[in-house]
Amino acid sequence: MAFVTPIAISLAIRVTxxxxxxxxxxxxxxxxxLAAPLFGMLSDRTRTRLGRRRRS
Known part of the structure; x- marks a missing residue:
């Protein structure tokens, strides 16, 4: 939480x-x-050709 607060405040200043x-x-x-990691997890759990990332 201590790391998020300064980033959120500086981001708000930069947006303005x-x-x-x-x-x-x-x-x-x-x-x-917030949505990017969520969609990444969902993508990793799918079985479609476009879903799961493969390790090489």
């Missing part, structure tokens, strides 16, 4: 610098950061 007036972009970024 890059896109003033569009604070909702921070929510999109956080949703993408």
């Amino acid at each position: 610098q890059l896109a003033p007036g569009h604070e909702e972009y921070l929510g999109y970024i956080i949703a993408a950061v």
Whole structure:
């Protein structure tokens, strides 16, 4: 938790610098950061040709 707080605050500041007036972009970024590992785990558990990553 101590590592996440400074990153979240600095990310919020950076978003307001890059896109003033569009604070909702921070929510999109956080949703993408949280969803990426979840979709990765789901992808690894599928049996389709496009799903599971193979070790070489």
